[in-house]
Amino acid sequence: xxxxxxxxxxxxxxxxxxxxxxxxxxxxxxxxxxxxxxxxxxxxxxxxxxxxxxxxxxxxxxxxxxxxxxxxxxxxxxxxxxxxxxxxx
Numbered sequence: 001x002x003x004x005x006x007x008x009x010x011x012x013x014x015x016x017x018x019x020x021x022x023x024x025x026x027x028x029x030x031x032x033x034x035x036x037x038x039x040x041x042x043x044x045x046x047x048x049x050x051x052x053x054x055x056x057x058x059x060x061x062x063x064x065x066x067x068x069x070x071x072x073x074x075x076x077x078x079x080x081x082x083x084x085x086x087x088x089x
Contacts, residue, residue, distance in 0.1 A: 006058050013051050053068045056086055 020043060027037050063079040064070075 010051055010054055013047060013054070017044060017047045017051070019062065039084065052086070056083070 019027050020040065024037065024040050024044065027040060059082065060079060067075045
């Protein structure tokens with residue numbers, strides 16, 4: 001059984017998003033229908049949201065581990081601030 005590497009997973013997701021963006025550019029150049037373009041945009045937004053979610057999970061885990069080791073309240077304050085910003089997006 002292989003161990004899942006979050007960094008590799010995120011990079012692979014970003015590469016797929018990059019390909020989707022290039023596809024969108026081609027769709028515009030080739031004057032594809034608005035419905036098709038909007039469908040592809042929706043897929044890109046979903047993919048970006050998933051990457052954001054994965055990064056937030058990893059960040060939260062690392063903050064909690066660091067807090068457990070140091071008991072530094074600033075770590076939790078920074079985490080809460082970041083979560084607040086993330087929710088605004």
